[in-house]
Amino acid sequence: MSAVNTWNSTQHFWLIILGFCVAFVPRFLPLMLFTKRAIPEWFNEWMKFVPVSLFTALIVKDIFIDSASYALILNHFAEMLAAVVVVIVAYRTRSMLISVVTGLIAVFLLSMVIA
Amino acid sequence: MNKRRPNPKQVTDPNEPLWRSTLRVAMPLNLSYIPIGLACGILLHAAGFNTLLTGLVSILIFSGGAQFLIATMLTINSPLLSIVLMLFFLELRYALLSSSLSPYLKGQSNHFLFIFAVSLNDENYAINYLKFATDKKWTGKEALMVEHYSLLFWAASNVIGSLIGSTLKIDLGIVNFALTALFLYMIVMQIKNRLTVVICLISGVLAAVCMMLTKSTLGLVISTIIASLIGFFLETTLRKHLPDSHWLWKLRGPGAKKSVVENTDE
Numbered sequence: 001m002s003a004v005n006t007w008n009s010t011q012h013f014w015l016i017i018l019g020f021c022v023a024f025v026p027r028f029l030p031l032m033l034f035t036k037r038a039i040p041e042w043f044n045e046w047m048k049f050v051p052v053s054l055f056t057a058l059i060v061k062d063i064f065i066d067s068a069s070y071a072l073i074l075n076h077f078a079e080m081l082a083a084v085v086v087v088i089v090a091y092r093t094r095s096m097l098i099s100v101v102t103g104l105i106a107v108f109l110l111s112m113v114i115a
Numbered sequence: 116m117n118k119r120r121p122n123p124k125q126v127t128d129p130n131e132p133l134w135r136s137t138l139r140v141a142m143p144l145n146l147s148y149i150p151i152g153l154a155c156g157i158l159l160h161a162a163g164f165n166t167l168l169t170g171l172v173s174i175l176i177f178s179g180g181a182q183f184l185i186a187t188m189l190t191i192n193s194p195l196l197s198i199v200l201m202l203f204f205l206e207l208r209y210a211l212l213s214s215s216l217s218p219y220l221k222g223q224s225n226h227f228l229f230i231f232a233v234s235l236n237d238e239n240y241a242i243n244y245l246k247f248a249t250d251k252k253w254t255g256k257e258a259l260m261v262e263h264y265s266l267l268f269w270a271a272s273n274v275i276g277s278l279i280g281s282t283l284k285i286d287l288g289i290v291n292f293a294l295t296a297l298f299l300y301m302i303v304m305q306i307k308n309r310l311t312v313v314i315c316l317i318s319g320v321l322a323a324v325c326m327m328l329t330k331s332t333l334g335l336v337i338s339t340i341i342a343s344l345i346g347f348f349l350e351t352t353l354r355k356h357l358p359d360s361h362w363l364w365k366l367r368g369p370g371a372k373k374s375v376v377e378n379t380d381e
Contacts (some may be wrong), residue, residue, distance in 0.1 A: 006163075007163055009168060012164055013168060013171075014195070015195060016172045016176065019172070019175070019176045019202050022174040022199060023175075023177075023178060024232060024233060026206050026210040027206075027210075027213050027235045028229065028232035029213075031228045033217075037235055042351075045350070047343065048346075049314055049343035049344075050212075050343045051244055052311055052315055052346075053314060054212070054335070054339045055319040056319045057235070058298050059295055059298050061326060061332070065322075067187070068187075071142050074320075079295070084297055087302075088173060090300040096143040097146065099296055099299070100143065100296045102296075103292060103295070104292060113246075
């Protein structure tokens with residue numbers, strides 16, 4: 001990737017400030033609201049399913065969705081196989097570090113073999 | 116996991132200082148941030164960011180996805196407004212994350228919530244959510260320390276990546292898989308019953324469809340909301356009408372007896 005961008009540092013600075021605003025508001029407002037007033041039981045029951053749903057969505061984005069065109073891609077076989085390896089390792093060892101390291105080694109080796 | 120078992124690590128070492136026990140919890144994340152942070156710093160350098168601004172963006176925005184997006188959009192010369200709009204949609208998902216952490220942060224001051232929100236991101240959320248759900252002693256203070264450790268490693272890796280600049284060439288696809296692996300691990304740890312597995316599958320299909328339709332990461336937000344609502348309604352209905360349904364049977368892995376995050380070290 002070559003540096004083709006012509007922005008100067010002042011423009012970068014304003015991009016960061018605006019980026020901070022749009023990043024901060026969604027993180028802060030719900031905390032502010034929901035820690036102050038009583039949370040209904042159904043809301044907690046619903047929120048229980050947010051992490052699994054979100055993490056699955058993020059994984060699907062990483063493995064099956066092209067980051068530029070948002071088209072479906074089904075040829076990342078190295079990542080798919082490595083993902084299965086990670087799930088098995090995570091299930092057996094319950095260790096975050098071992099899972100991540102095995103996953104990296106697996107995707108590295110598999111992409112050399114498959115690609 | 117309904118039964119709470121004593122945490123073996125805390126029993127064996129009750130005098131461990133807080134900064135060290137929280138660092139131990141944060142360490143796997145910190146280590147996986149190093150290659151990704153380096154990659155992100157290199158990318159931002161290629162997009163024209165200087166080192167100081169790279170440090171600033173990794174502290175203020177602190178989101179791998181957002182920073183990769185900034186770098187990519189700058190290299191294709193997108194206008195400021197469209198980059199900020201994309202960032203907004205990308206960061207919207209944090210509303211879901213902070214909503215789901217809010218039950219654990221009741222009674223904290225506004226000042227604390229402000230500081231906590233600034234350094235919240237996907238990965239330290241995953242760790243803190245797991246700790247809040249499994250460890251009774253985990254409070255906002257410990258959670259904030261985990262956030263700051265990960266912020267420190269992330270910002271430092273970004274700055275070093277920016278300094279290395281163009282001298283190093285790495286395969287971003289492979290480095291990015293560290294995050295994918297981290298999320299996979301988190302899912303495996305969150306699987307409580309067969310219903311959760313079903314919700315994962317539904318969420319995966321929905322995520323792909325929604326992202327293809329919206330052509331943006333807004334699809335992530337939409338699919339997460341729909342999938343978690345489906346999970347909520349399915350569970351409520353099953354509990355009401357079929358409390359003995361095998362979909363609610365607990366699943367237990369071979370290591371489930373141990374506390375989940377503690378055995379990540381050594």
